[in-house]
């Protein structure tokens with residue numbers, strides 16, 4: 001079959017909360033079946049696959065992807081969300097009991113991130129890595145064009161004062177530096193570049209004070225540096241999730257798509273179609 005366009009399905013925020021989450025798992029089955037039936041080339045899941053940062057929940061997602069033949073490097077890409085790495089209740093209990101040093105907490109967080117990367121290695125770098133894999137660049141050659149998915153980890157460890165809900169985002173300087181290396185730009189030169197992370201560039205708020213407080217706890221702290229890097233690598237668009245709404249917006253010529261929330265709208269997803277010349281169109285649609 002000759003495909004001139006590349007079709008990408010984008011889901012976010014599955015929040016699978018254990019094997020008892022039967023309805024949600026059934027919805028996931030239906031969605032993945034639809035992606036196959038509709039001839040999607042690639043599936044992107046932009047974080048919060050699980051709800052309680054539990055490896056058994058990651059397994060449920062992996063099993064579903066495997067059951068639908070989508071658990072392959074060239075078929076699916078995932079990044080971690082805060083709910084994949086931080087179990088708020090556990091963090092608070094641990095903190096209150098031991099009041100550990102921030103350094104110890106940071107180490108524990110890094111270990112969790114590394115275990116996520118190791119667990120989903122096939123969908124991330126595709127290579128065996130013992131350390132955390134972010135940022136990673138996945139270049140897929142399609143008949144009509146080369147697509148580069150450039151993924152960053154935006155999950156920031158839980159800290160009682162600075163990140164009280166564990167929902168604030170931050171990108172480490174090392175990740176930003178890595179993407180600015182000339183060899184990265186060289187390898188991306190003839191690709192259609194897609195940025196991928198969990199946190200929203202823009203958190204839509206209202207004028208209500210409660211919403212404003214909520215926004216602060218959800219924000220991507222160094223979003224300006226992130227934007228600068230996306231521009232430097234000539235990204236055409238960015239896919240993200242976290243803020244449970246289906247949204248599209250543009251910031252200085254860069255398009256952002258929020259894959260919404262599979263948790264709350266399990267029939268809906270974002271469809272992205274990229275043409276041979278790099279032209280693209282996106283829409284939010286639903287399984288019929």
Ligand SMILES: [Fe+2]
Nearest residue numbers: 013048083242
């Ligand atoms: Fe979420």
Ligand SMILES: [Fe+2]
Nearest residue numbers: 048081082242
């Ligand atoms: Fe999130």
